[in-house]
Amino acid sequence: MLKKLGVALALAVCAGAVMAADAGPSKGSLVIIGGGLRVNNAEVWEKIVALAGGKGARIAVLPTAAQTPAKEAQLTVDALNRYGARAFVVPVAPMLAGTDVRKAADDPALAEAIRKAGGAFFTGGDQARITGSLRRADGSNTAVLDALWALYRRGGVIAGTSAGAAIMSSTMFYDPPLEVMPVLKNGVADGKDVASGLGFIGDDVFVDQHLLARGRFGRMLPAMLAKGYTLGLGIDENTAAVVGPARDVTVIGYRGALVLDLAGATTDKTKPGFNLANARISYLDSGDRFNLATRAYAPGPGKEPVDRQYVEHRAPIFYTDILGNTAVADLLEKLVDSDLQRAVGVAFEGPDSQSPDRGFEFTFTRVPDTAAYVTNREDAYSIYRIRMDVRPVRVHQPFYTLE
Template sequence: MRHRARWALGAALLLGSTLAQAQTAVVIGGALKFDNDSVWQRVVDEAGGPQARFVVFGTAAANPARSAAQIVEALNRRGARAEALAITPQLPADQLAAALRDPVLLDKVRSARGVFFSGGAQEHITATFQPGGKPTPMLDAIWDVYRRGGVVAGTSAGAAIMSRVMFRDAQDVMEVLGGQLRPGREIDQGLGFVGPDLFIDQHFLKRGRIGRMLPLMVAQGLRVGLGIEENSAAVIKGHQAEVIGARGALFVDLRDARTDSTLGAFNLQNARLSYLERGDRIDLKTGVVTASEAKRSSSPIDPAASDFKPYFKNEPFYPDILGDNTIAQAMAQLLDSPASELRGLAARLGPQGEVRGQPGFEFRLYKGPGTRGWFTGAFGGEDYTVVNVHLDVRPVRVNSPLYVPIVAPQGAPLPASSPTGRP
């Protein structure tokens, strides 16, 4: 009897461990195309494949019914059995409160294998399911699905709510870099599906959001972050993550980083960045990256190797380091070049230079002992995985004006007329 009880306890512990490991968050960076089979199908497969039951919440969307219906159709086309639940802040307050504790709706959630949150405004999700920071019965039911090994997926706003802390409304990256991080305004409490230590941001490369992620992580004491690009996703199970979809994700590691409080503006030294693309995996605890099979079949890029032959020859300066995909391009350029470092600028410039006296910020990317990566052309482009590029950010004063036009000296002859008679 004692052995049987001991076996039963061991089996229960093993089952509990298995279920915990099976918890899956599919964090989608926004702008997910409906023909992106690699992401949509993966969401369904992670929930059990054909006939997997999903509930869909269009809560964040401006038109919740339409958004939820589109997601339901996309999931069902990949074999799921999805249903939209009309839980939206557009309902009258008494109807919304009743819906959030309706036994019929709660049973539908608990019997599902997956939950999907639409894009839109993430504050609508948190204010609806977790008003005042207190979980509703509906949120408890969603957590039941997740804890039993189900899938919680979300795109854009539905991705933002995945971490403990989220950006609420911080579209202006330069304002955040300049120090504007107000609770209840720019930042707020998320739902925390990916745990207390990992920060998530979305639309990341397209909108240069590394400029807002870094100040938030420093202010909140968060050491690791994952910024996910549009039409791409990270499948997160425990501390393991895999990137799928069209592009990639940027892993930000601040465990060895430091700041200088005497400068009076945001600054950072020795952050580490790794850029992952489709098929790449990362251990979020150790930062160890496993490249996709397509990249592992090619030669790795190791700038410290004796036979390193860099592809790029120039050492560019990036005048808008927060531009569309610029940070990832700069990391790839640095990896596959003879340069030991590259620099870029983040600044808001007007006709008279700096706007409202805000400083600019210099981003210095540099190689370290663990900087390496891979390249492949298998996807029809120039795709890099870049591991352990170091980053310093320091505030700088930008000359005002940054540039002036070239004018002809007085008395210079007029330019000859063109054949059309125009100068």
């Protein structure tokens, strides 16, 4: 495999013309994938190749986060090439046998290959391996990281899935608990739960991944409050958020993304436990657009406002596990397709967890700036600016038995 990597690198160094990095604002694009990207998701793969320059585009694959980098790199190269790219592997990965990741990250030939490419792709794995490899011990950029920024600034595309998505913001989840509830209960600690990312998307947007499948919007909230973010972008699996130079976001792929807006939100620090009032949560379906600068939404093609004269849901909406797989998106869809003003979901852990009596109630409410659209043929919803309030509650465990 190492021999193949060397051949691929040699080809990469010879390919393309050298373009100087623009020291000004980025002219490039980001393709931020929420993890679980399938090979048959042509829309996402083709978008990456197109943004990198189209058929024959050189795309650098960085398996830095992977536990098995040689395997992950080859799978990604094969997928990109299937959709028309000429991808090559950048062997900068702490788990890659026979290499010194520190030396590789400052290798001039590797950096030059990336600088000449039309795009770069970070595989999934452990995002701490990416930041730990591409920044020196003193926090400065390695040659490879400088080359990635040069590629991005002059108009190339930076793509990443799962861990490769987490590093897109200036702050990322680093080594948090696997479940969401401990983060809601205990908050986040710098250097443990959160740490510095690479910041390609800018300093004002917090990014997370595997969002709907794992209910991770719940862990984004305390992290955003702790680090001063008012805007969060969470992408679901097999789905991508494409961010252009004008900071326009377009959602493509299998499902959608959540936007969390805390600009008008408040928290009562005199009360015990995490709490939040007057936040806004939006669900962007595939095809929808959102601008990170103006915070303006636009539904995808073929969508019309939801007609509340013909609603499907009239009974009260109450979810007992709002952090479950796709639960929050399902609840929001039912709310906007109802004659109700609010819906409620709760989150709590089992009796064997730490502090099992501590839970949270999430209330979702229509407000004047709420908007909802649907494609009737597919029942695909776009839901913008639903008010969200979170408060801690007591849950009696073990549950009583009916007699």
